[in-house]
Amino acid sequence: MSSTATTPEQQAEWTPDSWRSKPIKQCPEYPDQKALQKSLAELKKLPPIVHPREIVKLKAHLRDVAQGKAFLLQGGDCAELFDYCQQDVIESKIKLLLQMSLVLIWGADKRVVRIGRMAGQYAKPRSSPMEMVDGREVPSFRGDILNGFDVEERELDPNRLVKAYHHSAATLNYIRAAISSGIADLHRPLDWGLGHVRDPTLKAKYQEAVTFLTDMLRFMQTIGADKSHNLDTVDLFTSHEGLLLEYEQSLTRLLETPSLLPGGTPGKKEYYDTSAHFLWIGDRTRQLDHAHVEFFRGIANPLGVKIGPTTPVSDLLDMLRTLNPSREPGKITLITRYGASKVASLLPAHIRAVEDSEYKQTVVWQCDPMHGNTQSVSGGIKTRRFSDIFSELQQTLKIHKEQGSYLGGVHLELTGDAVTECMGGSEGLGEDDLSTNYTSFCDPRLNEKQALELAFLVADHYRCERKEKGGQV
Numbered sequence: 001m002s003s004t005a006t007t008p009e010q011q012a013e014w015t016p017d018s019w020r021s022k023p024i025k026q027c028p029e030y031p032d033q034k035a036l037q038k039s040l041a042e043l044k045k046l047p048p049i050v051h052p053r054e055i056v057k058l059k060a061h062l063r064d065v066a067q068g069k070a071f072l073l074q075g076g077d078c079a080e081l082f083d084y085c086q087q088d089v090i091e092s093k094i095k096l097l098l099q100m101s102l103v104l105i106w107g108a109d110k111r112v113v114r115i116g117r118m119a120g121q122y123a124k125p126r127s128s129p130m131e132m133v134d135g136r137e138v139p140s141f142r143g144d145i146l147n148g149f150d151v152e153e154r155e156l157d158p159n160r161l162v163k164a165y166h167h168s169a170a171t172l173n174y175i176r177a178a179i180s181s182g183i184a185d186l187h188r189p190l191d192w193g194l195g196h197v198r199d200p201t202l203k204a205k206y207q208e209a210v211t212f213l214t215d216m217l218r219f220m221q222t223i224g225a226d227k228s229h230n231l232d233t234v235d236l237f238t239s240h241e242g243l244l245l246e247y248e249q250s251l252t253r254l255l256e257t258p259s260l261l262p263g264g265t266p267g268k269k270e271y272y273d274t275s276a277h278f279l280w281i282g283d284r285t286r287q288l289d290h291a292h293v294e295f296f297r298g299i300a301n302p303l304g305v306k307i308g309p310t311t312p313v314s315d316l317l318d319m320l321r322t323l324n325p326s327r328e329p330g331k332i333t334l335i336t337r338y339g340a341s342k343v344a345s346l347l348p349a350h351i352r353a354v355e356d357s358e359y360k361q362t363v364v365w366q367c368d369p370m371h372g373n374t375q376s377v378s379g380g381i382k383t384r385r386f387s388d389i390f391s392e393l394q395q396t397l398k399i400h401k402e403q404g405s406y407l408g409g410v411h412l413e414l415t416g417d418a419v420t421e422c423m424g425g426s427e428g429l430g431e432d433d434l435s436t437n438y439t440s441f442c443d444p445r446l447n448e449k450q451a452l453e454l455a456f457l458v459a460d461h462y463r464c465e466r467k468e469k470g471g472q473v
Contacts, residue, residue, distance in 0.1 A: 014294075014297060014298035015298070016249050016252050016271060016295075016298070017249060018294055018295075018298070019245055019249075019291040019292070019294040019295035020291070021294075022289065022290050022291040022294045023287075023289070023290050023291065024245070024290060024291035024292070025284060025285050025287070025290060025291075025292075026125045026126075026243055026282075026284055026285055027245075027291075028142065028146055028156050028244070029156070030156050030158055031155070031156065032158065035158045035159065036158040036161075036246070038158070039158040039159060039161045039162050040158075040161070040246060040250050042162050043161060043162060043165055043247065043250035043251060044250050046165060046251075048251065048253060048255075048272075048274030049119070049120075049165070049168055049169050049172060049251065049274055049275055049276070050172070050238065050274050050275075050276060050277050051274075052255045052256070052257060052258055052270075052272050052274075052300075053258045054237070054277055055272055055277050055300065055301055055302070056257065056258050057235070058113070058115075058235075058237045058277045058278060058302060059302050059328075059330060059331070060330075061111075061113040061235070061330075062113065062302050062330030062331075062333065062364055063328075063329045063330035064111070064113075064330070065113055065330060065364045065408040065409060066329045066330040066361060066362055066363060066364050066408065067329060067330075067361060068361075068406045068408070069110065069111070070110050070111040070112065070113050070408075071104055071108050071110045071111070071112050071113070071408060071409060071458075072112075072113045072115065072333070072364060072366060072408055072409025072410075073097060073100055073101050073104060073112055073113070073114050073115070073409065073410060073455075074114075074115040074116075074117065074239065074278075074366065074409060074410070074411045074412070075093075075096075075097060075100070075116065075117060075410075075411070075412040075413070075414045075451065076093060076116045076117025076118045076121060076413070076414065076415075077093075077117055077118070077121060077413065077414075077415060077440075077445065078117075078121075078124070078413045078440060078442040078443035078444075078445060079121065079122070079123075079124045079143050079144075079440075079441055079442035079443075080117070080118065080119075080120070080121040080122050080144070080240075081122075081144050081149075081441065082122070082144045082163060082164075082167045084171075085167045085170050085171050087174065089416075089417075090118070090171060090174050090175060090178070091178060091183065091416075092415070092416025092417060092448075093116065093118060093414075093415065093416045094116075094175060094178055094179070094183060094184075094236065094416075095183070095416060096414065096415075096416040096448050096451060096452075097114050097116060097236065098114075098183075098184050098234065099206070099448075099452060099455075100451060100452060100454075100455040101114055101234075101455075102209055102210070103205075103206065103209050103452065103455040103456055103459050104455055104458060104459055106208075106209035106212055106459060107209075107455075107456070107458065107459020107460060107461075107462050107463045108458065108459060108462035108463075109462070109466060110462075113235075113237075113409075114234065114235065114236045114237065115236075115237045115238070115239045115277070115278055116175070116236055116237070116238055116239065117239055117240065117413070118171060118172075118175070118238055118239075119167075119168045119169075119171040119172040119175065119238040119240075119276070120164070120168040120238060120239075120240035120275055120276045121239070121240040121241065122143045122144045122145035122164045122167070122168075122240070123142065123143040123145045123146060123240070123241065123243040123244050124141075124142060124143045124241075124243075124442050125241075125243060125282055125284045125285065126140040126141075126142055128140060133151050134151075136151070138151050138154045139154040139155070139156070140154075141154065141441065141442075142156075143442075144160060144163075144164065144167075145160050145161060145163075145164040145244060145247065146160060146244070147160070149441050161244075161246070161247050161250075164247070165251075165275075168238075168275065168276075172238055175236055175238075179234060179236060184234045199426040199427070199449065201426070202426055202449065202452060202453060202456070205456055206452065206456075209459075237277040237278060238276045238277050238278070239276050239277065239278035239279065239280065239304075240275070240276050240279060240280075241279070241280055241281075241282050242273070242279035242280065242281060242292065242295070242296060243282065243285065243292075245291060245292065245295050247275065248273050248275060248279070248295065249295070251273060251274050251275040252271055252272065252273045252274070252299060253271070253272060253274055254269050254270070254271055255269060255270070255271075255272050255274075256268070256269050257269065257270050257300065270299075270300040271298055271299050271300060272299060272300050272301060273299045273301050276301075277301065277302075278301060278302050278303070278304065278333075279296065279299075279301055279303060279304070280303065280304030280305065280306065280333070280335060281293065281296055281303065281304070281305045281306065282306050283306040283307075283308050283310070283337070283371070286305055286306065286311075286319070288315065288318055288319060288322060293319070293322060293323065296323065297322050297323050302330060302331055302332075302333065303323060303331065303332055303333070304332070304333040304334075304335045304366070304411075305319060305323070305332065305333070305334055305335065306335050306337055306368070306371075307334050307335060307336045307337070307350060308336070308337050308338055308371075308372065309338055309339070309342055309346060309372070311350070313349050313350060313353045314353075316334075316350060316353045316354055317353060317354070317357055317359070320332060320354070320357075320359050320362075320363070324359075324362070327358060327359060327362050328362070329361070329362045330362070330364060331362070332362075332363050332364070333363065333364040333365075333366050333408075333409070334350075334354070334363050334364070334365055334366065335366045335367075335368045335411050336350065336365070336366070336367055336368065336396065337367075337368040337369070337370070337371040337372045338372045338392065339372030339373055339388075339392065340369075340372070340373055340388040340389075340391040340392040340395070342372065343372075343392050343395045343396055343399070344395055344399065347395075347396060347399050348399055348402075348403060351365070351399070351400065351403045351405050352403065355403065355404070355405050361406075364408045364409060365400060365405060365406065365407050365408050365409070366407075366408060366409035366410065366411050367392070367393055367396040367397075367407060367409070367410050367411065368410075368411040368412075369388075369389045369390075369391075369392035369393040369396070369410070369412075369454075370384060370389060370411075370412060370413045370443070370446075371443075372392065373385065373388040373389055373392060374443060374444070377431050377434070378431065381434055381435075381438070382443060382444055383421060383422060383423055383431075383434055383444045384421075384422045384423070384443075384444050385422070385423050385424050386422055386423060386424030386425040386429075386446075386450055386453075387424050389422070389446070389450075389454070390453075390454065390457060393410065393454060393457060393458070394457065394461075397457075397458070397461045401465070410454065410458060412446060412451060412454065413443060413444075413445045413446065414445050414446040414447075414448075414450075414451040415445045415446070415447065415448070416448050417437075417439070417447065417448070418437060418447055418448065418449075419437050419438065419439055419440070419445060419447045420433050420434055420435075420436040420437045420438055420447070421434065421438050421439075421440050421444035421445050421446075421447070422444050422445070422446055422447070422450055424450075425446075425447075425449060425450040425453055426449060426450075426453060427449060427450075
């Protein structure tokens with residue numbers, strides 16, 4: 001990553017296609033350019049998937065997170081498949097995120113902002129363009145938006161760009177329908193389906209959280225304060241890695257900015273990437289002088305940036321000054337992913353670089369304890385040990401407390417299904433158990449029980465912190 005910050009003059013030169021003049025990584029080379037242009041032209045005519053009012057609303061929530069007033073829960077599939085656009089699959093992920101947020105509200109005593117890795121997480125960066133399958137070299141699977149997992153579907157297909165749009169729109173449409181129909185109604189938390197939580201200790205903790213909220217609602221009913229529609233619904237925003245700039249540019253529109261934030265200017269227009277509410281720049285594409293940073297510095301959406309062992313401390317401020325020159329609180333989420341064995345030696349310096357600068361308390365610090373802890377076991381199966389994931393998150397919470405900064409969120413790869421992809425957890429999954437229900441086409445995900453356990457870790461941390469400060473729990 002270049003250490004040269006972008007000047008204000010360079011910032012002013014941004015256009016939706018200025019990224020094309022920069023070097024680019026992870027860029028697909030379509031053999032049929034005519035078909036590609038046809039798909040891109042179709043995307044440009046289609047309506048936005050998300051609305052600027054929703055994006056601005058999320059920005060307001062993330063401002064609160066950056067200032068320590070809320071907590072960010074972000075989770076979903078590593079690589080979303082078109083086949084996941086089904087009612088039961090979507091509902092299981094919504095329910096798991098809501099269950100986790102219920103635990104976090106109980107523990108942290110803060111509002112929870114929910115973002116799903118859903119409705120668009122169809123592309124994955126790969127370290128090699130080719131891979132060996134059954135002794136045959138074939139193009140790597142790069143996500144449903146680019147090619148198919150079946151070896152006969154590995155050719156890059158630009159028609160998949162339009163399919164990705166329609167699957168994203170259909171998924172988000174059902175998310176909105178499910179939420180508006182009461183899937184998240186806090187008047188009936190016990191209807192959320194606790195059957196899969198079989199571990200007695202875990203179930204007892206979850207039941208304690210539900211009982212707390214039930215008692216509070218009963219009190220509100222007694223005093224007549226339970227009429228708010230906010231108890232019937234929640235916000236669930238969408239996100240994905242902004243990897244395919246051809247797709248992102250096609251869905252970027254110059255639109256009027258709703259005046260929801262302090263200092264908003266009526267009639268002001270900005271460029272919004274309407275493919276999702278929140279997008280992030282991955283570890284492989286965050287070079288300051290490359291195409292991805294160039295594209296995303298010009299859009300009004302809130303952004304994430306993956307920060308890891310290869311991120312020099314000196315680059316952090318240049319990145320922030322490029323992507324957020326106005327120092328808007330909550331605009332940038334720094335998603336740290338080091339690995340359990342490296343977080344203690346690397347995170348403190350990254351925190352100090354930001355918190356000792358003009359960007360103090362403007363960023364959202366978010367822990368991704370997944371990506372730095374991937375390993376392969378016999379047979380080449382990719383997995384993660386729950387103990388490593390748990391350890392990185394636990395260390396990150398401790399380090400932020402020591403540094404006087406606020407860990408404002410977690411970023412997890414998870415599914416609402418009872419998969420066996422990560423080893424360990426209260427179920428004690430071992431290497432031999434991985435084959436029981438390993439369904440991921442990319443990286444291993446936490447199952448619902450393991451994800452809830454991590455939510456309890458964060459909740460317990462903040463409950464203990466409140467006890468130390470003399471607050472009630």
